[in-house]
Amino acid sequence: MKTQTLETPDSLGQAPATQEFELPAYDWNKQSRNSPMCYYTSNTTQTFDNHGNPCDANGDED
């Protein structure tokens, strides 16, 4: 008899296409890292940080 493998959070998880990238130095005059805007304002880096870790929903964490 064939046994069915049940789905778990791990088996349903998918690897995101994240990437690590170098952070430009922070410019205290402009209060910005002066990177191309598409780099930072796209949903990519709003969802994953520069180490490829999830960051979007962590704004209210303790």
Add this chain to the structure above:
Amino acid sequence: MLLIFTNSLDGTVDLLLRETDRPIFRFNIDLWRDYSLALGTSGFDLADPHGRRIDERSMSSCYWRKVNFNSIEVVPVGGSVDHWLEAQWRYVFREMWNIGRELGKARLTEAGGERRFGKLMQLRRAKKYFNVADWLFTKQDSPPLFEGSWITKGFAAEFVGNHKVFYTREVKSGQLDPAYPWFLQSKIEASHDLTVVYVAGRCFAFTLDRRLFQGVDWRVDINRVEHPWTDHELTPDLRQRICDFMDEADLSFGRLDFLLKDGVEWFLEVNPNGQFAWLDQSGRQGMLKAILEELTTTRPTKPIRPLLR
């Protein structure tokens, strides 16, 4: 001067700074070592390495953005000074925003807004205003059984292991391990995603054609395919219902997600501090302008109400 609580990677704040000449003090929690701060009985006095200063009197308004550190630290057993420092700073940032709120200077977002009005509370309340698909959070002794097509999704952003993300997925009845809790929702066969950025009574709407991606969660394609979100005109009726819902939730800002099926909206969630900057970079809809107006005016349309009497 507008005081923004955030981190140095927050590109949305970069964008806001470029869009205005009004004085802004950006307080990045991840760069805390570079600031000087005194906070006591006479208020706070904050300075950055450039020589910019702000105190309670010169702070005209404040804005809670993304107060997080750019790291996921593995805390050793017994703790660490770095972890303690991060917790200490998060506490102080929240208290400084609380001071701003007490002074009636907080705008648009709330520290902890997601906790006050989380996704399950939203679904309960939203059915008064929108179509809401059946949903269930369940932990039983046997695999959940259901009829028709259902999806599962998570509430947390954390990896589930091996750097994998728990995206929204379609699941089959009887195939989920009952050892885990599951959030399930009846699947809507939608043609478009609709996202609405609500800014103190104004709505900026955008849609994404779901034929452009496979599966049910467009975020899977992030870094793989660029999805074109297009401007969308809300009906006056839906716009009014969104405003009424946000009024009842006592939210001044939020990004509401819907699905569109045969032109009818189905509510998914509202993120009280959601991201928005990639949606209207050209400025066609005037969304950034509206946000800046609300952040910097001394007469906000919908100020964050102080909690203390």
